[in-house]
Amino acid sequence: MSDLWRYPFLPDARKAVQGLELETLLDDPLCGEARALAIERLNAAISDSLDELGAPVDARDEETYLLSFLFSRLILSAQADSKVINWVALTEALRAEATLNLETAAVLVHVSEQLGVPVKMVGKSFQVDYTVYLTATKNLRTGRWKLVNRGVVDGKVMLDQRTLVRVLREIVVEHLQSLPELPEGLGRKVLERFSPDMEVMQEMAKERQERALRELGRLDFGKAPPCFNGHLIDLQAGVNLPHPARFFLTTFLTALGQEPDGIMELYATAPDFKESVTRYQVEHITGKISNAEYDTPSCSSLISQGVCPGGNALCRQIVHPLSYYRVMAEREKPDDVRRERLALIAGSGSAKFWAHLPLDAPDDAPPRSLAAALDADGPSRVTAQVEHFRGIGTKVDDKYICWASARLVDDTVERSLETLPLLQWEWTLPLAHAKERGEEVEVTLLPVKLGEQRRLHVLAAG
Numbered sequence: 001m002s003d004l005w006r007y008p009f010l011p012d013a014r015k016a017v018q019g020l021e022l023e024t025l026l027d028d029p030l031c032g033e034a035r036a037l038a039i040e041r042l043n044a045a046i047s048d049s050l051d052e053l054g055a056p057v058d059a060r061d062e063e064t065y066l067l068s069f070l071f072s073r074l075i076l077s078a079q080a081d082s083k084v085i086n087w088v089a090l091t092e093a094l095r096a097e098a099t100l101n102l103e104t105a106a107v108l109v110h111v112s113e114q115l116g117v118p119v120k121m122v123g124k125s126f127q128v129d130y131t132v133y134l135t136a137t138k139n140l141r142t143g144r145w146k147l148v149n150r151g152v153v154d155g156k157v158m159l160d161q162r163t164l165v166r167v168l169r170e171i172v173v174e175h176l177q178s179l180p181e182l183p184e185g186l187g188r189k190v191l192e193r194f195s196p197d198m199e200v201m202q203e204m205a206k207e208r209q210e211r212a213l214r215e216l217g218r219l220d221f222g223k224a225p226p227c228f229n230g231h232l233i234d235l236q237a238g239v240n241l242p243h244p245a246r247f248f249l250t251t252f253l254t255a256l257g258q259e260p261d262g263i264m265e266l267y268a269t270a271p272d273f274k275e276s277v278t279r280y281q282v283e284h285i286t287g288k289i290s291n292a293e294y295d296t297p298s299c300s301s302l303i304s305q306g307v308c309p310g311g312n313a314l315c316r317q318i319v320h321p322l323s324y325y326r327v328m329a330e331r332e333k334p335d336d337v338r339r340e341r342l343a344l345i346a347g348s349g350s351a352k353f354w355a356h357l358p359l360d361a362p363d364d365a366p367p368r369s370l371a372a373a374l375d376a377d378g379p380s381r382v383t384a385q386v387e388h389f390r391g392i393g394t395k396v397d398d399k400y401i402c403w404a405s406a407r408l409v410d411d412t413v414e415r416s417l418e419t420l421p422l423l424q425w426e427w428t429l430p431l432a433h434a435k436e437r438g439e440e441v442e443v444t445l446l447p448v449k450l451g452e453q454r455r456l457h458v459l460a461a462g
Contacts, residue, residue: 005055005062006099008069009092009175010114016066022074023186025067026193034064038071039197045088046204050095077179078190079198082238082271083205089176090268090275097169101162108164115171117164125158133157136167139174139276170276177273209236209269219256222426223328225321227302228252230309232266240272244297244305247285248321251296254286255322296322313391313432314425317402327402330424335359338423344396345403345421348451361444361459371412379446379459384408386435387416404428406435408443408456419456420448430462 004013025031037053044050056062076085100108105121112119112126117136119126128136130152137145144150150157159167182190191198221229231245241249246267253263260282267278280289287293298320302308318324330338343354358379365379373380388407393400403423409416422428427443434441444460 005065007096007111007114008066009096009172010111012114013066013069016063022070023189025071026074026189031067031071034067035071037064037068038075039194041068042072042075042084042088042197042201043204045091046084046201046208048087048091048208050091073179074182074186074190075194075198077182078187078194079201080179081198081202081205082273083209083269084198084201085177085179086268086270086273087205087208089173092176093169093172093275096172097165100165100168105161108161112164112168115168115175117167117171119159119164122158125160126164127156127158128164130155130157133159133167136171139170139274140167140280173275205269206236209266219253219258220329223325224252225315225324226310226312227308227321231307235266236269238269238271240270242306244302244307246281247294248297248302248307250282250285251294252321254293255296256325260286260288296320312429313389313404314402314429317391317393328425331426341399341401341423342421344399345394345401345423346450353448353450357448357457358446358459365444365459369412370408370410370417373445374413374417374447374454376447379444381442381444382408382410383440383442384410385440386431389432389435391432404432406431406458408445417454417456419445419458420450422458427458427461431458 004010004016007013026035041050041053044053056065072088076088079085100111103111105124105126108126109119109121112128117128117132119128121127130147133150134147147157221232224232228249231241231249235241235249249266250263253266254260260279263282263286264275264279267273267282268275270278283289285294297305297307299308299311299315299318302321314324314327318327330341333341338359339354339357342357343349362379365381368376368380368382370382370384373382385408386406387409389404390406391402391404393402395401401423402425403421404425406419406422406428407416408419422431430441431443433439441461443456443458446457446459448455448457
């Protein structure tokens with residue numbers, strides 16, 4: 001078979017460079033080009049740009065390509081970073097799948113045999129023994145992959161080209177994720193030689209994960225509850241999440257309009273990542289391949305399953321993680337709606353007062369003491385203590401509103417002053433945290449008079 005460089009994971013490709021002493025090759029000046037290409041190949045795989053590597057121009061160049069793949073395997077094995085390994089395996093396998101879909105039937109038969117899936121051409125289809133099929137598709141669990149839905153005749157299963165190639169992709173991913181264990185001396189030598197390059201790869205893997213997060217579109221992680229953000233941080237750090245946590249993340253993202261493919265990308269950094277298994281789980285939970293779409297678990301369910309890490313002040317006012325996200329979106333409501341909700345909770349104040357009340361902090365509010373802020377004409381930045389904080393849920397005119405009240409003080413005033421109702425939890429939570437920890441907090445505020453009372457209108461905090 002020619003063009004082995006396209007499929008460097010095949011036994012034939014390994015034979016083309018066998019007999020070479022790997023430890024010697026690490027230092028051989030003649031292999032410098034292959035070592036450099038190995039780094040380039042890994043970086044391209046992590047950044048999903050393998051196609052930019054181009055093709056070898058002659059037999060010697062092809063050998064360099066094959067050696068570079070071998071070097072890349074050594075580097076991945078020594079590095080042992082699951083995030084990098086998973087990105088590389090997935091990208092390499094997807095590239096192989098795209099190439100195999102363009103190959104002739106004869107090439108597919110040969111590649112299949114090399115990958116342990118012997119097939120036979122019958123007309124335009126590929127015939128495979130059902131036992132081989134079951135082994136090759138063990139991680140493909142959706143309905144169309146089940147043997148009962150494939151049909152078995154005389155112990156054989158018939159596959160079209162695209163289906164066979166999809167099966168081969170799964171085998172390639174598994175192979176690329178299964179790295180050889182290096183002798184201690186060789187592993188140490190690889191680490192010493194490629195350590196700076198490995199750091200670059202880790203940073204690129206992090207950037208790809210961040211890109212996957214950005215591609216989730218409208219989702220604002222600043223509004224997500226602690227249970228979501230905590231497990232997402234663990235996932236990005238390469239922690240294997242338990243099933244209840246994965247189920248929660250998937251249903252939460254689905255409820256906020258995210259697509260299965262985007263959700264899939266988030267799981268690629270998990271050490272136990274299996275693309276087909278993860279895809280099945282995500283598509284099943286989201287309803288893409290099942291008859292029902294699962295709901296996001298409630299807070300009580302998350303607590304009982306050990307998914308809740310312990311809530312904050314807002315968590316204590318809600319019963320569902322999606323409610324947390326919606327409450328945190330208060331700032332996105334139209335200004336007239338925000339003022340109306342403030343007035344409903346306050347229960348007093350003229351229409352003119354609320355209509356002219358500013359809702360956002362200016363960028364240039366000057367720093368002042370609380371006493372000086374009370375005499376100022378505009379907003380001030382004050383470092384204060386939170387003497388009192390209370391989260392409240394109130395139903396007013398069929399509207400359930402989560403809000404809080406607080407009292408602020410510093411050493412320039414004799415007693416604490418009460419705030420207007422706090423509905424914007426983006427800066428309400430810093431007040432709650434400051435109270436819990438006994439710390440000071442920086443607050444941008446405007447003194448106002450509501451009826452006969454002086455109040456502090458909080459415009460930002462934290």
